[in-house]
Amino acid sequence: MGHDILGYNKAGEAIAYARFSMGNSNATILYDLLDSIDYHAGVSGTGAVTTFSKQQIEKALHAYKQQYGNDVPSSPKGDSLDLKQIQDFLSNCLEEAQKEKSVTVFFG
Template sequence: MGHDISGYNQAGEEIAYARFSMGNYNAFILYSLLDANKFNAGVSGSGESSNFTVQQMEEAWNNYNQQYNKEDSLTETDIFYWDKNQISEFLLNCLETAKKEGSVGVYFG
């Protein structure tokens, strides 16, 4: 079990992916940033999808930057180091797609 969260463009192509083990609390950060806690089924995603607008993705990105994208002393051995990077990449890819297409689909598996 785990959280496999994927972003899709309008053509159905995967443009973003984030993977968290079922015990990794950092998955909750991504759900929270997307205001998508209803898709969190605890040990995995709910298996549902949702579309996010440019405004929603910009808000998620801005909240990420305010809360988590700060200079810190994380090293590659810290668990949040890797997850911080995958959350950032996920949000940026989804935001870029939403700007191009008007929205982005996200699957919470």
């Protein structure tokens, strides 16, 4: 069990990935940033798929930077690694959404 959150382009290729163990409360950070708490099922995601516009991903990344700063965390501690994977996930989704106008996200 755990949270496997994947971003896909329109061709169905995975372009972003974030993984949290079932007991890792930092998973809710990504759900909150994406305004997707309804897809959080406790020990994992609900298995739902949804599409986010470029503007929604920009908003999520902006909120991340407001709360956690612009620098990618470098500490090897768990929270820093979680924050780095959240930032990487959002950045990869935004890069793709800038090309395709949207990304699809699976909350598993």
